[in-house]
Amino acid sequence: xxxxxxxxxxxxxxxxxxxxxxxxRNKRCKPRPDKELAAYNGKAPELRQICFPVTRGSRFSxxxxxxxxxxxxxxxxxVCPNCHNTLxxxxxxxxxxxLSMVGAMDAGKSSYMAVLIRELKRHIALGIxxxxxxxxxxxxxxxxxxxxxxxYPWIGTEPSMRIPKTRSCLYKGNIISANRPILVNLKLNKxxxxxxxxxxETMNYALALYDAAGEDFEEEGxxxxxxxxxxxxxxxxxxxxxxKIPYVRNLLDKELIQGAATSKLWSSSSADDxxxxxxxxxxxxxxxxxxxxxxxxxxxxxxxLDAIWNLLPAASLLRKExxxxxxxxxxxxxxxxxxxxxLALLYEWGEIEFLSHLYADFTNVKLFAVSSFGNNPDQYxxxxxxxxxxVEDPFLWLLSxxxxxxxx
Numbered sequence: 005x006x007x008x009x010x011x012x013x014x015x016x017x018x019x020x021x022x023x024x025x026x027x028x029r030n031k032r033c034k035p036r037p038d039k040e041l042a043a044y045n046g047k048a049p050e051l052r053q054i055c056f057p058v059t060r061g062s063r064f065s066x067x068x069x070x071x072x073x074x075x076x077x078x079x080x081x082x083v084c085p086n087c088h089n090t091l092x093x094x095x096x097x098x099x100x101x102x103l104s105m106v107g108a109m110d111a112g113k114s115s116y117m118a119v120l121i122r123e124l125k126r127h128i129a130l131g132i133x134x135x136x137x138x139x140x141x142x143x144x145x146x147x148x149x150x151x152x153x154x155x156y157p158w159i160g161t162e163p164s165m166r167i168p169k170t171r172s173c174l175y176k177g178n179i180i181s182a183n184r185p186i187l188v189n190l191k192l193n194k195x196x197x198x199x200x201x202x203x204x205e206t207m208n209y210a211l212a213l214y215d216a217a218g219e220d221f222e223e224e225g226x227x228x229x230x231x232x233x234x235x236x237x238x239x240x241x242x243x244x245x246x247x248k249i250p251y252v253r254n255l256l257d258k259e260l261i262q263g264a265a266t267s268k269l270w271s272s273s274s275a276d277d278x279x280x281x282x283x284x285x286x287x288x289x290x291x292x293x294x295x296x297x298x299x300x301x302x303x304x305x306x307x308x309l310d311a312i313w314n315l316l317p318a319a320s321l322l323r324k325e326x327x328x329x330x331x332x333x334x335x336x337x338x339x340x341x342x343x344x345x346x347l348a349l350l351y352e353w354g355e356i357e358f359l360s361h362l363y364a365d366f367t368n369v370k371l372f373a374v375s376s377f378g379n380n381p382d383q384y385x386x387x388x389x390x391x392x393x394x395v396e397d398p399f400l401w402l403l404s405x406x407x408x409x410x411x412x
Contacts, residue, residue, distance in 0.1 A: 012089065013185050014087050015232070044089065098189065107275070108273055108274070109217070110245060111307060121147060121188065132329070134191050138187065139189045146184060156390075185214050188213065190209040222273055239406065242275075242303065246307070246311065249353050297367035306372070326396060328397060334404040373394065379391065
């Protein structure tokens with residue numbers, strides 16, 4: 005049954021579906037400055053076609069179209085009444101799921117998100133009996149400009165390039181723009197049994213994936229200001245950069261470390277610092293008392309697995325191909341074995357404070373290790389084309405925790 009309210013994936017204000025605004029799409033209709041959209045984007049107001057509410061129709065009607073009060077042309081473009089961002093048409097009818105990326109500078113958040121979306125559209129969705137596509141033109145354009153043209157160039161054998169650093173939402177202490185999510189529609193075919201026969205049902209999920217610059221996690225006040233996606237998250241991916249761990253750095257070649265890091269290794273907060281800020285934020289915003297654990301699923305992801313490949317035991321399960329997609333869900337046993345292996349690595353590397361805080365404050369935790377690229381950039385930032393390792397694992401676990409895919 006369709007919910008009567010809709011959560012805007014941009015500003016996170018909740019509205020009754022019948023109170024959403026329309027925007028005229030007739031280019032001949034006189035445009036006017038859109039102050040609400042400008043405030044969201046942190047820019048001066050630009051001219052846009054009029055936004056207007058709809059007052060006609062009964063409360064049971066599905067208002068899919070409306071006539072512009074200025075030019076009388078019909079429009080089906082819905083926008084959020086608060087921020088005036090265009091809302092995806094089929095996204096309004098899908099079940100919503102928010103996934104947030106958290107981690108220090110250069111931890112691999114953007115790299116993971118870039119490769120995950122590509123793998124989701126090409127392989128992961130097929131493995132879980134479905135299909136994935138961008139929910140709107142804005143998400144497709146943002147993905148191409150921020151990620152695709154760097155990681156997957158199509159001119160001959162031209163090498164991939166490192167993704168540019170994610171832009172902070174702040175400039176000189178002021179918020180200049182909001183983090184726009186990339187919205188993905190995930191359509192799954194689910195089979196279930198009735199008394200008389202097996203039936204197939206198609207389920208649609210609106211996934212909102214949020215990335216952020218590592219600088220935006222550096223101070224508690226900044227995190228509290230930019231926390232809307234975190235407090236509405238159905239799952240959090242928390243990234244740990246092994247290059248920032250002294251024990252690991254002492255075991256690796258200097259050239260390998262420099263290739264795997266784009267920022268100064270001492271220039272950002274530790275994983276433990278960021279975890280404590282996030283825990284404090286979630287407790288404050290969600291009203292969770294200290295004596296209770298936070299229930300939002302958190303996938304802790306050790307990145308740059310290719311850089312620490314030689315540090316893994318010869319029989320490491322991390323060296324083997326993931327079984328989750330072959331089974332069409334998240335395999336409980338393999339997840340448990342990976343959890344134990346990554347836990348042992350973090351203990352060996354001296355991340356005891358991080359682990360103690362993690363398990364003390366969160367009730368639903370899973371540990372993973374991935375390589376988004378499968379290879380290390382050279383001194384010029386060039387890569388071989390990405391050959392990701394286990395990027396699907398934490399994503400599928402979060403889907404299973406939200407009852408989107410089966411726990412096998």
